[in-house]
Amino acid sequence: MTAYLNNADTWQESWDRQQEGFLPDREHRFDAMLTAVAAVTDGAAPKVLDLAGGTGSISLRALARFPGARVTVLDQDPVLLTIAAASLDGRGDVVDADLGDPGWRAKLPYEEFDAVLTATALHWLPADRIGALYAEVRDVLRPGGIFVNADHMPDEGLTGFSARLRDHARAKRNARYQTGAATSWPEWWARAAADEQLAPKVVERQRIYPGGHAQEWNPPAAWHLDALRAAGFGESGVLWRGGTDAAVIGVN
Numbered sequence: 001m002t003a004y005l006n007n008a009d010t011w012q013e014s015w016d017r018q019q020e021g022f023l024p025d026r027e028h029r030f031d032a033m034l035t036a037v038a039a040v041t042d043g044a045a046p047k048v049l050d051l052a053g054g055t056g057s058i059s060l061r062a063l064a065r066f067p068g069a070r071v072t073v074l075d076q077d078p079v080l081l082t083i084a085a086a087s088l089d090g091r092g093d094v095v096d097a098d099l100g101d102p103g104w105r106a107k108l109p110y111e112e113f114d115a116v117l118t119a120t121a122l123h124w125l126p127a128d129r130i131g132a133l134y135a136e137v138r139d140v141l142r143p144g145g146i147f148v149n150a151d152h153m154p155d156e157g158l159t160g161f162s163a164r165l166r167d168h169a170r171a172k173r174n175a176r177y178q179t180g181a182a183t184s185w186p187e188w189w190a191r192a193a194a195d196e197q198l199a200p201k202v203v204e205r206q207r208i209y210p211g212g213h214a215q216e217w218n219p220p221a222a223w224h225l226d227a228l229r230a231a232g233f234g235e236s237g238v239l240w241r242g243g244t245d246a247a248v249i250g251v252n
């Protein structure tokens with residue numbers, strides 16, 4: 001994985017801003033995740049797996065908060081992994097693996113992690129795969145280690161109101177795109193495709209995500225809690241909630 005990219009910081013920053021267009025409280029969920037990591041490690045050099053970590057936003061925040069943290073970003077997007085490798089600049093591992101295949105575990109640099117963290121990603125996987133993945137995550141966690149998944153997870157009691165919250169957020173977001181206050185997902189990818197270094201990676205990406213994006217499946221938080229229990233996590237619950245998104249935690 002090439003670790004050199006012109007303007008890596010600018011790409012990282014622009015990814016974060018683009019994601020915040022969807023998730024205005026993105027930093028809040030990251031903060032809740034890292035507080036959970038501190039609670040199980042006292043912040044002493046935690047080993048953190050940033051699952052479907054994209055450009056490594058969570059890993060970079062873990063490094064800033066816990067000097068000595070050992071971070072691993074795993075993803076299958078060649079564009080985002082290029083940005084992750086350049087941003088980490090040797091301060092962590094970058095793993096190219098497909099979470100659709102249980103073999104992803106064999107590519108990790110450590111046998112056990114203190115924490116596996118993932119955000120806004122597993123809704124790209126089908127239901128039966130998420131359940132199996134939760135059990136696979138336990139395999140790479142030390143006893144007492146934690147798994148946190150932050151994603152679109154409406155409250156099961158708010159079916160109708162969650163739709164209204166989503167409509168409201170979409171209208172606000174579209175207004176920001178129209179005024180140029182935020183960069184949309186297609187705009188961001190068009191910029192990457194126009195960049196001399198990233199363009200070949202965008203071509204590779206099109207083979208992995210021919211539709212530009214995988215499917216979306218967003219069950220309520222209660223579904224994830226059941227899946228965590230079924231996977232054998234000793235404790236599971238909601239760590240954080242923001243509107244129609246939540247972060248669920250499983251304690252191994």
Ligand SMILES: C[S@@+](CC[C@H](N)C(=O)[O-])C[C@H]1O[C@@H](n2cnc3c(N)ncnc32)[C@H](O)[C@@H]1O
Nearest residue numbers: 052053054075076077098099100119120121124
């Ligand atoms: C919206 S991005 C979020 C990235 C990062 N977690 C963040 O919060 O910035 C979703 C990520 O999930 C990754 N992803 C989706 N399906 C995957 C799979 N089967 N294997 C590995 N990564 C996957 C995508 O490549 C993408 O980087």
